[in-house]
Amino acid sequence: DVYKRQVYINDGKGLLSKQTNPIFNRPMSTGAVTKLDINKDGKIDLFVAERFQVETYGLDGNGYLLINDGAGNFEERSPEVLQNIGMITDAKAVDLNQDGWEDLVVVGEWTGVKVFLNQQGSLKDASEAYGLANTSGIWSSLEIADLNQDGFTDLIVGNAGTNSFYKSEMRLHVGDYDLNGSMEQIITERNQGKDYPIIDKDELIKQIPSLKKEFLYYKDYAKANFDDIFKEKSTQNKLTKILDLTETAIFWGSKKGFTFSPLASEIQYSNVSAILAVDINSDGYQDLILGGNQSRVKPQFGATESSQGWVLINKKNGIFETPTSLGVRGEIRDFDTYQSKKEALIIIGINNDSIQFKKIK
Numbered sequence: 001d002v003y004k005r006q007v008y009i010n011d012g013k014g015l016l017s018k019q020t021n022p023i024f025n026r027p028m029s030t031g032a033v034t035k036l037d038i039n040k041d042g043k044i045d046l047f048v049a050e051r052f053q054v055e056t057y058g059l060d061g062n063g064y065l066l067i068n069d070g071a072g073n074f075e076e077r078s079p080e081v082l083q084n085i086g087m088i089t090d091a092k093a094v095d096l097n098q099d100g101w102e103d104l105v106v107v108g109e110w111t112g113v114k115v116f117l118n119q120q121g122s123l124k125d126a127s128e129a130y131g132l133a134n135t136s137g138i139w140s141s142l143e144i145a146d147l148n149q150d151g152f153t154d155l156i157v158g159n160a161g162t163n164s165f166y167k168s169e170m171r172l173h174v175g176d177y178d179l180n181g182s183m184e185q186i187i188t189e190r191n192q193g194k195d196y197p198i199i200d201k202d203e204l205i206k207q208i209p210s211l212k213k214e215f216l217y218y219k220d221y222a223k224a225n226f227d228d229i230f231k232e233k234s235t236q237n238k239l240t241k242i243l244d245l246t247e248t249a250i251f252w253g254s255k256k257g258f259t260f261s262p263l264a265s266e267i268q269y270s271n272v273s274a275i276l277a278v279d280i281n282s283d284g285y286q287d288l289i290l291g292g293n294q295s296r297v298k299p300q301f302g303a304t305e306s307s308q309g310w311v312l313i314n315k316k317n318g319i320f321e322t323p324t325s326l327g328v329r330g331e332i333r334d335f336d337t338y339q340s341k342k343e344a345l346i347i348i349g350i351n352n353d354s355i356q357f358k359k360i361k
Contacts, residue, residue: 291332
């Protein structure tokens with residue numbers, strides 16, 4: 001049941017019933033779910049994307065369109081363009097080209113920022129046309145807003161930051177290097193045009209024992225690049241992903257597409273896993289709240305825990321004030337808002353901790 005999705009239909013009276021459609025029983029590592037009306041029939045459809053192929057980290061997952069018949073029954077009608085779209089972590093529906101049809105924006109780990117235009121119910125990958133080629137990152141969160149109120153949608157995307165072991169031009173290699181029927185994942189860093197594994201010899205040999213005889217000494221392993229190590233190994237189903245960007249950033253929208261602009265250096269101290277665009281000071285412009293942190297990593301790679309969340313006040317014209325701390329410790333994973341008759345609140349979801357609330361002044 002770990003990889004099964006569950007959908008519950010509200011009867012309008014607050015009672016939920018589990019949807020039994022076999023579509024939802026298919027094993028899947030779900031990375032993102034968003035609602036949209038893909039065919040403009042007035043019924044809410046679903047876009048579901050895989051985080052990765054089940055039990056095979058590194059292999060791109062698929063995206064699925066589930067069409068709603070209006071009675072809570074969904075039929076899968078997934079176009080070919082959504083196959084192998086990446087290791088998706090977040091997705092949003094928005095009418096990018098203002099033609100009245102909701103488009104899709106998706107982001108992922110070792111995956112570029114991608115745009116799929118909705119052409120009257122048919123999706124087209126328009127990522128390159130929107131200037132999003134070579135944008136592979138460790139993207140984990142996506143927010144959409146018109147921050148400078150120029151009429152074009154801007155994308156705010158959370159990344160690993162510049163204070164982690166992830167660096168631009170790193171590679172993720174995936175292949176069955178020891179012919180045991182399962183895939184291995186090897187991350188390498190670039191040095192003078194060659195790729196070197198970032199893990200030490202003992203860890204690599206633990207993963208691929210057949211290498212033990214070839215690298216008896218650390219000095220031999222220290223000199224070996226990826227091609228030296230695996231030149232005689234099977235690379236069945238091998239693929240290589242290249243990391244382009246590590247900064248959390250805004251992709252500013254315009255009639256020509258998107259322009260990449262990293263956020264302030266303070267934001268890059270840690271990863272960003274949650275983003276909220278909200279008008280904090282009631283000046284008519286949306287400000288940004290960001291959070292993250294990641295402690296569940298191997299010791300040699302180092303945890304990123306230097307953030308207590310950040311608040312960025314929008315000064316208009318694409319400029320933000322110096323970031324100020326949100327004052328929330330822990331691994332922030334989501335934000336939401338709640339408006340009562342008396343006050344507006346930001347709801348903060350923290351991994352393995354209690355929900356916290358902050359007042360919007």
